[in-house]
Amino acid sequence: MPKFQLNRRRFLTTATLSASTLALSGCDAFDFLADRDNGVRNVLEGANDLTYRVQRLLAGRESLAQEFTEADIRQPQRPNGITAPDDSVYKSLQSGDFADWRLEVTGLVEKPLSLTRQQLMNMPSRTQITRHDCVEGWSCIAKWTGVPMALVLDAAAVKPNARYVVFHCLDTIERSLSGEVKYYGSIDLVDARHPQTILAYGMNGMPLPVENGAPLRVRVERQLGYKMPKYIHKIELVDGFGAMGLGKGGYWEDRGYDWYGGI
Template sequence: MTRKILTRRRALRLAGAGLATASMSGCKVLDSLSDLGNPVRQYMERANQLTFAAQRGLLDRDALAREFTASDIRQPQRPNGVTNPQDAAYLEHVSTDFANYRLVVSGRVARPQSLSLADLHAMPARRQITRHDCVEGWSCIAQWTGVPLSEVLTRAGVEAGAKYIMLHCFDTIERSLSGGVKYYETIDMVDAMHAQTILAYGMNGATLPVPNGAPLRLRVERQLGYKMAKYIRAIEVIDDFSAIGRGRGGYWEDRGYEWYAGI
């Protein structure tokens, strides 16, 4: 498996943008490569930076991920990561069917927001049938319904020059005596404003289920599944994530995954 990844990365360095997109596989790397100081990993990360630069600099930023038809949905959407959060605040929302849920939008915005699910449902919606590709190697096709993240950000009035969107989640993914770590993720403004990046509240024609991230999850269709944060409680517009967690832009990124997980 490692040889496959290295071969693709080397091809990327030689071939540029044409192979950059193909290089981002869903394969699982060897455990030793999770060590941030591993020289092989550092080599791969430099190639990944080239992937990001090539896709941002040479390819169409507005290009759409492939969309499918209803007949392509042949199995239920497989839940990933945490599937039943036991955090008190989240369980309280579940008990009231999210009647009191509010999505908080803050940071570098002119008009901070506190949006109910009714507010989100009243905004323009997008429905798309896309494939979810997991870093572990599996995929599922599902229909997602939600509000484009760009609509929410426009309503909040993102300040000029803001660079990233940080998603704060309800689910504690790592518990400790000090309370644990809740899931967090970041994407840049290009992906945040992309037409297919939505805050999904529906899946396969029904309300988004708890195992799949209710009441709200991110769909950023041009990246791997771990970027698609579930159980979203707040969005923060930021300029830098170096002081957040271990400074790599997300929970799994802080533990060795790539920040830019483009496919």
């Protein structure tokens, strides 16, 4: 299994993105992959679908990512992507220590939610020491505390036709003449309900720092770092990606990344 993981990371890093030269949440090179008719993109999309099916078959729905001990935390958690959002809404919320921030849970749910950070912290929590694997090739071990996403989904009563969880974030990943694009991403309900998938508000025994995604980020421990959006303010349950970006399930996925970033 370790050999399989290493080979996959090499493929993601070198064949797909050469991510060591890239910036932001993962990387901004290889813009040509945004072209839907690009042959390289079509090959990668086919490989992604095969990888997703094979990994799910080999690993199973409930297999756990490796967890570590306090002694394995040897350095601060390295931040990935944007580390200080300059969006006016975010800065206003930050100035008030996120007292006015809310997590909205919408879409294909019976009971839409609007939760404060304190309400999330009052729910049963999970703490786990896991390794963050970045598509750029680096890893870092940290302790994360948060509410299992399954509990939030249960409180919202997800409708039977929902298939995916979409994360809407407060950080602007792209600015152009056509406007601002906030970061967005998604996972399926299998990973959303996985016992190690949490909405993290704490890191290494302290409140989650801004550079690591305060006030809330998702931890999807069986996938690469770009599948764990930061600065979350809304979770939307959907049955497809047609109304989302270019329809591939996430900002970087719309630009050539695998939708399933399993490790």
